[in-house]
Amino acid sequence: MEYYRLKLIWDTNITGIFLIFVSVLLQVWLLFCDDNSQTWLIMESLRRAAQSTWENIWIGMFAENEFLIKTVGTVAVGLVCFLLANFIFLLIDLTGYPSWIYKYKIQEDKNFPVEKRRALDVFKTALFNLVVINLFFMVMSYPLLNWYGTFRCTGPLPSFGELVVHFTVFRILEECGNYYGHRILHMPQFYKYHKKHHEWTAPIGMVAVYCGPIEHFFGNILPVSAGPFIMKSHLFVAWLWELLVLTSVTIEHSGYHIPFLFSPEGHDFHHKTFTSWYGTMAFLDVLHGTDKPFSSSVQGRRQFVSCSLTPVKESVPGEICNKHL
Ligand SMILES: [Zn+2]
Numbered sequence: 006m007e008y009y010r011l012k013l014i015w016d017t018n019i020t021g022i023f024l025i026f027v028s029v030l031l032q033v034w035l036l037f038c039d040d041n042s043q044t045w046l047i048m049e050s051l052r053r054a055a056q057s058t059w060e061n062i063w064i065g066m067f068a069e070n071e072f073l074i075k076t077v078g079t080v081a082v083g084l085v086c087f088l089l090a091n092f093i094f095l096l097i098d099l100t101g102y103p104s105w106i107y108k109y110k111i112q113e114d115k116n117f118p119v120e121k122r123r124a125l126d127v128f129k130t131a132l133f134n135l136v137v138i139n140l141f142f143m144v145m146s147y148p149l150l151n152w153y154g155t156f157r158c159t160g161p162l163p164s165f166g167e168l169v170v171h172f173t174v175f176r177i178l179e180e181c182g183n184y185y186g187h188r189i190l191h192m193p194q195f196y197k198y199h200k201k202h203h204e205w206t207a208p209i210g211m212v213a214v215y216c217g218p219i220e221h222f223f224g225n226i227l228p229v230s231a232g233p234f235i236m237k238s239h240l241f242v243a244w245l246w247e248l249l250v251l252t253s254v255t256i257e258h259s260g261y262h263i264p265f266l267f268s269p270e271g272h273d274f275h276h277k278t279f280t281s282w283y284g285t286m287a288f289l290d291v292l293h294g295t296d297k298p299f300s301s302s303v304q305g306r307r308q309f310v311s312c313s314l315t316p317v318k319e320s321v322p323g324e325i326c327n328k329h330l
């Protein structure tokens with residue numbers, strides 16, 4: 006296999022690899038720490054703070070009503086995370102300020118500033134999906150969650166090690182569901198369900214959940230909830246996962262390659278060209294050869310975490326592909 010394709014897998018996943026590496030180091034360190042060491046005390050106080058925050062939410066907001074906390078609570082957490090993650094991006098996209106961020110825009114001449122009418126249309130669909138469809142899904146799956154014993158909301162929070170293992174499994178399952186689901190949606194007989202999402206060839210953050218209900222259910226809800234369900238995760242872990250997913254899909258659709266954040270070049274390329282880069286972690290795209298148009302493009306060479314304030318389009322110059330492949 007060509008070197009640049011292997012490098013692409015490494016560059017795409019460098020943030021995740023780094024986080025897992027730090028987590029393993031920390032876990033090993035904790036194993037050798039005694040109960041009074043500085044690291045152990047810091048970790049323990051973090052765990053206690055999380056536990057008491059959780060108990061306050063649990064007792065204060067939902068009065069120990071498990072049905073409400075699992076359904077309305079999960080929907081509310083998702084909605085708040087989405088609104089918070091999109092607030093700054095939306096402000097920039099609507100006003101065109103601060104103007105210096107323009108140098109990080111991937112498709113320079115597109116949606117800067119964005120048309121208010123189009124942004125409102127995306128906002129309404131996103132709200133419908135995140136509130137109505139998500140609530141419907143949570144209410145309908147509630148008996149199944151209880152029967153299977155997942156999303157427990159009482160008892161101690163999981164340990165740090167458990168959290169890292171759960172998140173790694175969630176991410177791999179999400180990538181598999183996302184990649185194959187996305188490829189199915191691009192088959193001629195199913196593309197009608199995915200067409201709406203591709204109306205935006207130069208996406209903005211909120212486009213992450215801009216799609217019809219069928220795509221939202223099969224392409225978003227199922228891959229994201231498969232991990233917490235199968236792993237019988239604590240509800241607190243599932244909510245943290247929700248936060249992580251909604252923030253990362255917003256960045257992925259933002260249209261800006263911002264220093265020190267992971268690269269959204271791959272998914273941006275997919276929105277513009279339609280037939281390359283269906284996943285987010287690169288390994289399934291490389292395995293099935295669907296990375297090739299992207300990995301051989303100038304945007305493919307820009308798929309890395311930029312650790313400099315110089316925009317990647319200056320450090321890796323070249324014309325980006327603007328056609329439907
Ligand atoms: Zn997309």
Ligand SMILES: [Zn+2]
Nearest residue numbers: 187191199275
């Ligand atoms: Zn697509």
